[in-house]
Amino acid sequence: MLKRLLYLAGALGLLIGLWGLYDRFAFGHMHANYGSYVVWGLWVALYMFFAGVATGAFMVATLDLLFELPLFRGSGRLALWGSLVTMPAGLLAIGLDLGHIDRIWKVYLQPNVNSVMAQLVWGYSIFLAIVIISLWLSLRPQPSRWLKPVMVAGLVLAIFLSGGIGALLGVNQSRVSWHVSNLPTQFPVFNLTAGVALLLIAIGWFGPLHDPRRAHQLRALSLALVVLLLVKGYYLWSDVSQALYQNSSHGAAAIHLVLFGPYGWAFWLLQLGIGMLLPLIVLTMPAGRHGFTAGLMGVCVLIGLAVARANIIFPALSLPELQGLGDAFHGPHLSFTYSPSLMEWAVTAGIVGAATIGFLFGTDRLPLFPPASVATGTAD
Amino acid sequence: MSRHPTIPLTPVSRRSFLGALAAGAGALAAACAEAAPASGRTTNTIDVLTPEEALVAYEGEIARLRAAKLTGTPVDQLERMRADLLRALTKPVAERRWVMVIDLRACVGCHGCTIACVAENKLPPGVVYRPVLEEEIGQYPHVTRRFVPRPCMQCDNPPCTGVCPVSATYTNEHGVVAVDYEQCIGCRACIAACPYGARTFDFGYTYTADTTDSGVVVGADQAARYEHASTFEYGKVHARSDLHGSPVGNVRKCHFCMHRVLNGQLPACVTTCIGRATFFGDANDPDSLVSELIAKPNVMRLKEELGTEPRVYYLQ
Numbered sequence: 069m070l071k072r073l074l075y076l077a078g079a080l081g082l083l084i085g086l087w088g089l090y091d092r093f094a095f096g097h098m099h100a101n102y103g104s105y106v107v108w109g110l111w112v113a114l115y116m117f118f119a120g121v122a123t124g125a126f127m128v129a130t131l132d133l134l135f136e137l138p139l140f141r142g143s144g145r146l147a148l149w150g151s152l153v154t155m156p157a158g159l160l161a162i163g164l165d166l167g168h169i170d171r172i173w174k175v176y177l178q179p180n181v182n183s184v185m186a187q188l189v190w191g192y193s194i195f196l197a198i199v200i201i202s203l204w205l206s207l208r209p210q211p212s213r214w215l216k217p218v219m220v221a222g223l224v225l226a227i228f229l230s231g232g233i234g235a236l237l238g239v240n241q242s243r244v245s246w247h248v249s250n251l252p253t254q255f256p257v258f259n260l261t262a263g264v265a266l267l268l269i270a271i272g273w274f275g276p277l278h279d280p281r282r283a284h285q286l287r288a289l290s291l292a293l294v295v296l297l298l299v300k301g302y303y304l305w306s307d308v309s310q311a312l313y314q315n316s317s318h319g320a321a322a323i324h325l326v327l328f329g330p331y332g333w334a335f336w337l338l339q340l341g342i343g344m345l346l347p348l349i350v351l352t353m354p355a356g357r358h359g360f361t362a363g364l365m366g367v368c369v370l371i372g373l374a375v376a377r378a379n380i381i382f383p384a385l386s387l388p389e390l391q392g393l394g395d396a397f398h399g400p401h402l403s404f405t406y407s408p409s410l411m412e413w414a415v416t417a418g419i420v421g422a423a424t425i426g427f428l429f430g431t432d433r434l435p436l437f438p439p440a441s442v443a444t445g446t447a448d
Numbered sequence: 449m450s451r452h453p454t455i456p457l458t459p460v461s462r463r464s465f466l467g468a469l470a471a472g473a474g475a476l477a478a479a480c481a482e483a484a485p486a487s488g489r490t491t492n493t494i495d496v497l498t499p500e501e502a503l504v505a506y507e508g509e510i511a512r513l514r515a516a517k518l519t520g521t522p523v524d525q526l527e528r529m530r531a532d533l534l535r536a537l538t539k540p541v542a543e544r545r546w547v548m549v550i551d552l553r554a555c556v557g558c559h560g561c562t563i564a565c566v567a568e569n570k571l572p573p574g575v576v577y578r579p580v581l582e583e584e585i586g587q588y589p590h591v592t593r594r595f596v597p598r599p600c601m602q603c604d605n606p607p608c609t610g611v612c613p614v615s616a617t618y619t620n621e622h623g624v625v626a627v628d629y630e631q632c633i634g635c636r637a638c639i640a641a642c643p644y645g646a647r648t649f650d651f652g653y654t655y656t657a658d659t660t661d662s663g664v665v666v667g668a669d670q671a672a673r674y675e676h677a678s679t680f681e682y683g684k685v686h687a688r689s690d691l692h693g694s695p696v697g698n699v700r701k702c703h704f705c706m707h708r709v710l711n712g713q714l715p716a717c718v719t720t721c722i723g724r725a726t727f728f729g730d731a732n733d734p735d736s737l738v739s740e741l742i743a744k745p746n747v748m749r750l751k752e753e754l755g756t757e758p759r760v761y762y763l764q
Binding site: 169180 | 562573574575576579580581582583596598607610611612613614615631632633634635636637639640641642643644645647648649650651652653691692694696697698699750751754
């Protein structure tokens, strides 16, 4: 029933997304609300979110396929499939954000190797190939000796790419709220959190009930998520408290926008309330051990992470670089306020819908879960 | 600062001119090479003054200014700057250092420079190279207003170029931060990196998009032609043909009107400044007006603490 509902929601999202895609390609970026001042909008946040889920899911997959932890046996392929589905979703989001998507080949053939963005494009491409190869190797009936080396390379790349997203923002020294040394170090934690949340959803909602490890896996993933959320909360506190301590800098203004700006409700309700506090409470209670509830908390964490991506990008870009810039010249897309347009939401719905359907399709058609004969062994 | 600057009638030495000829040939070759973008697509380029032509023009300008001096005819600082400009064009490219100086005390906030820039570069709605920021200082009734024109700073250490994934934006041989429209993928990372907000994205708007097409609209044909008129930015002819071709979908910015400068003309924002608040020239020429101005103690640059080394100086 749950799966059917998700298929339906995914299909609906995809349908809406088709209209969004038509608008995007027929009218270019004219119907988007990002502009020349808030240059990156919903799709960049979506890209960061999906790329984070993909790299995080790969990190989680190594628990089974590289480190061979008995508790996570059989979960690696599921995590890899999650990585394989979300990575293209992220790349599609960022691709549609480009002014000339037809020139993307230039990043491969004529790259500026010093550009973090170029490094990320190359890194994602290699990472995607690694995910495909490792999934293929893990699905083979006979164990392959190449799987572990490939997983090692993928793990290193997943950490590098996670930090790379932080560096993409952090290298902009004029954006004080981004230009902090620990921003790139925070992202691997964020992404691992996303990966754990995805696996919690997958096992909690779709995991085989006959698998004796399922309950233990859910418990371990829930506790891991609690710890990661606490670390994430610590990062959040350090960011907010440092910025607000002097209360005079560009960074403080950006934090003020996050906390009390027009979208302050998204921070308090979605990022902090639903995305952090609710899962922290529920997952530490007995009710959190139930598969459906655990999965639901995984969804909550992902929602919180998606809002957090938006809260990192939009407020920092919503502050004029020079006083009076916003009023100096008027025209379309020359505004320091941003809310995504209908077309942006439509494309986002389409990408999320496609990723959802893709993930469900894999759980239905691919041998991602351990077969009943293997799964009936005792939980280690 | 004197509002009627003296005119140094500096002769160009034979040695420096011959050096310029050799260097000019190299620069022309480089310009031709640059005109062929990395994509291999050919783009029409515009002619620029050769050092010989610049010398002839300079000598003519000097003769005119000498005559004006003898007859006591007032000389506008634009004439002085044009002579400076032509003298600079007789030098090798590497020996020139183009800078802009903006006298904040002389700016009246007319936005003439902004409009001149829009007209010169055929900028569509939403694209602006040189807005004038307005700042109100004090409280009523003790209020003053300050106007700060903000072109691209043409930083010697630009934060915008390194972040470009395909090297579409770079500092060219003239020291100007350029954008290769055929190379730019429109990721807008350079906009996020610019500390001065000096770049805008071309979303593909036209001025006449929502204009009624029913009945007789006076000037409709001319307006339509204007929408598709070519710009000559970076010395290339860029026609605005459709919604999907460059420069639509590209990041755009001020380029010190190098297509004008290399033809012996001052940037559009300089020539149209009614307060004579904007100066342009070669800071490597000690006799140039801009060299005199940036040596003054009341000179400053925006956000110097970032280490970007802007080539735009402000007098305050």
